[in-house]
Amino acid sequence: MADMELDKNKLNPLPHKEAAEVERHEIPDVVSERADFTHPMPKKDSSKNNEKKxxxxxxxxxxxxxxxxxxxxxxxxxxxxxxxxxxxxxxxxxxxxxxxSVRPEDGEDASCAKVSFKNDGSPVTTILLEAQPTNIMSLVKFLHRTITLIENQHITAGKKTEVLFTTFPTLGFFNAKHGPLELTSGERMELLRVKENLFARMENASKQIHFVANVHGGAIEDFGAELFLACHHRVLLDPVQATFGFPSIKVGDFPAASTVRRLSCFFGSQRTIEMAPRFHEYSVESIMDIGLLEGHSSPPAPSFLLRLECAMLEFLSRPTQKELLLRKLFFTSGFDTSAVLVSPNPLLKAWGRYAMAAIVQGKCATNNDGTAVRTQEMRSESIFSEMLYTTPAINAANVCSLGCEMKRxxxxxxxxxxxxxxxxxxxxxxxxxxxxxxxxxxxxxxxxxxxxxxxxxxxxxxxxxxxxxxxxxxxxxxxxxxxxxxxxxxxxxxxxxxxxxxxxxxxxxxxxxxxxxxxxxxxxxxxxxxxxxxxxxxxxxxxxxxxSRGSSSKRLIAALATEACRLTQHCDVACIERVATDVLGLFVGPFHLIDYFGPAMVIRMLEETNNMNTQGNPLLVDWLPAIAHHALNGMLNDGYLGVDSRRGGFFSYREDGTAIAPNAEVLRRYFSRPLSDTEVADRLLAVVVNECCEMILSGCVRSATDANVLTIAAIGFRETTGGALALADKTGISALVQKMEELSNWHGPHLRPSSLLKCMAHSKVSFASLSDAMIQSARM
Structure with missing residues (x-):
């Protein structure tokens, strides 16, 4: 066929935009598949899915x-x-x-409170908190100094003094900006002792000083709740707008032993141990019924069993006798399997031991009556001290401190x-x-x-x-x-x-x-x-x-949900949920999280994060070749060589080579291999860490700290774990990279370690010490 000759003089020049695209070897939109392309609008979810959302x-x-x-x-x-x-x-x-990241200090905490004296008739001293103190330790020491001042001015005159604790209506009741979790472990131990001494002074001074708590409303929590309980008379002006309790117990901030004993006198020992971490979740008005507050009606008398428990604990002297008495006579059969004692949160388990020791060790003595008494008094303190230096306690304190720093x-x-x-x-x-x-x-x-x-x-x-x-x-x-x-x-x-x-x-x-x-x-x-x-x-x-840029929290949830769905190919949902909560330390498992959001919202997360990792959406990654490769290698090593082999291959064979039936042993051993708990946990953690790395490399989050914070908030890693990246640091970046390479060989390329992880492993850098220079190096 002869070539056709064109008259180039009759050709019109391309528009400038299209000519530039051709010069860059691109197909112009007018002749490509994108011509007149209309993006489909997302379909509306059903009303049921909308309600769930x-x-x-x-x-x-x-x-x-x-x-x-x-x-x-x-x-x-x-x-x-x-x-x-x-x-x-x-x-x-x-x-x-x-x-x-930190506001300048506000100065001395003494300036936050005003102490006034009234000597008409019965002396009255008012301690009015006008601003939130900076530091909890300085607040407790200020109260110590104030009580000393009151004793020096009024007790020497032989008059009984009323001391009124109150605050401005807009403030919580005697809590500081920097709480106990922002202190070092040694400072927290000292704070516990200083609080114990303060409450012992208040109890022993009851004959000369009458302490009154006058609360407008708001938060009566942690130290504020302890001071509230230590007062002899308690008034809450607006119970509807108030919260009372100890929300920091679950992250390792325990009330003083004397506070625990006071709670047991109102609630009973078992209820105190089990419910104290959750008091803040309940209505304050319900607490009025047991006499914690001065209500409009007289509270009912304590039950016979509660009075008997308190009397017998007072009668017995040895802690071992008291604990045996409580377990045999007053605790229910389900106490040892209660949510606190079997909690996946190790700090709640420590609370159970601490609270029991505080209840059975008796009242705090003001002077040394003997070595044995001092040893008993120190039992709860030793439990608290051991807990403070554990990794879960340090992780929880770091997470809480980070949240506080963000707000300041x-x-x-x-x-x-x-x-x-x-x-x-x-x-x-x-x-x-x-x-x-x-x-x-x-x-x-x-x-x-x-x-x-x-x-x-x-x-x-x-x-x-x-x-x-x-x-x-x-x-x-x-x-x-x-x-x-x-x-x-x-x-x-x-x-x-x-x-x-x-x-x-x-x-x-x-x-x-x-x-x-x-x-x-x-x-x-x-x-x-x-x-x-x-x-x-x-x-x-x-x-x-x-x-952030992009919905980083949704990216993390989508990554976790996707890998959880993949894992159902190897193990059941219950196993995945158990490993997620017990091994990785999540509040709930991935399938509970999926059910919480609903399928419509999770599908939207997956669609909006379809560029997950450099491999694309993990749902679209072909993982079968990796499994086939390892299965065939395993069959080769174990002697399943096919027709000419005595053990056969995918089928069992007769001597003449005719197939008998599928070889169930091969399917069970190489294609239906159950995963261990460690493998399940490793895969869930790997996808989350990889996704964090991609968010850091793409600039969707500012730092590894922000990515780690999102794993705690969005996915639900407990504070005690420190977050997904803290778990990665604990494993060791080099070990994690090696483990992820092995996982990717077995289960697909979406588990390959990010380039950031490889650079960190090569330079022996952790997420805690990750620098901008290392991130920039991984981007190249």
């Missing part, structure tokens, strides 16, 4: 804007017509606008501290607020819009109606990004705040994930100002936060 986000929503599951959901909102064709804002990389970061000052909130429950006030905002835009730090499923349509409408106002102020959207997406597209810059954790019981259960979206035309200064306003608001709400 609403219930799951209810417990994980930001405190000021709680969502409710009692209303039907609206999956999408209609954006403003004039912006329907506008370009979607680009998500900015995570920024750190804070100037330092020093942010740049804003021109205004006024935040205008548009909560769904206050919808009838929205128009008035918007009018006030239009007249005082300069006096507004940020506008916070409720973007929950329930109110997204109403929020979208008000944004469309008042867009000319909102484009000139900092806008913070409270809710999930996929729900708020129609509103994000209508604003030049916005900050999305979503709860990163479904766990209320976690120390980081209030962790918020913060993301910044802005048009290319929006300056970096404007986006930084909007982010600063959002973080300032979160700090006013006492919420820790992580600034």
């Amino acid at each position: 609403e219930r799951s986000t209810t417990t994980a929503s930001l405190k000021p804007m709680e969502e409710s599951s009692s209303f039907p959901l609206n999956e999408t909102a209609t954006p403003s017509p004039r912006n329907a064709a506008s370009k979607m804002p680009v998500e900015r990389p995570p920024l750190a606008p804070w100037m330092s 970061r020093v942010l740049p000052s804003l021109p205004s501290r006024r935040f205008v909130t548009f909560r769904g429950e206050e919808m009838q006030q929205w128009d008035e607020k918007m009018k006030a905002l239009s007249s005082a835009k300069d006096d507004c730090a940020a506008v916070l819009l409720d973007c929950s499923q329930r109110f997204i349509n109403a929020t979208a409408q008000i944004v469309a109606s008042h867009q000319d106002i909102l484009v000139n102020v900092n806008v913070v959207l409270i809710g999930e990004e996929h729900v708020a997406r129609p509103i994000i597209s209508t604003l030049p810059c916005s900050v999305v705040v979503s709860c990163a954790s479904p766990y209320r019981v976690s120390a980081l259960g209030r962790l918020q994930e913060v993301r910044v979206f802005a048009h290319d035309s929006c300056s970096s200064e404007a986006s930084e100002t909007a982010l600063n306003a959002a973080l300032t608001y979160l700090q006013t709400q006492d919420s820790p936060y992580v600034v």
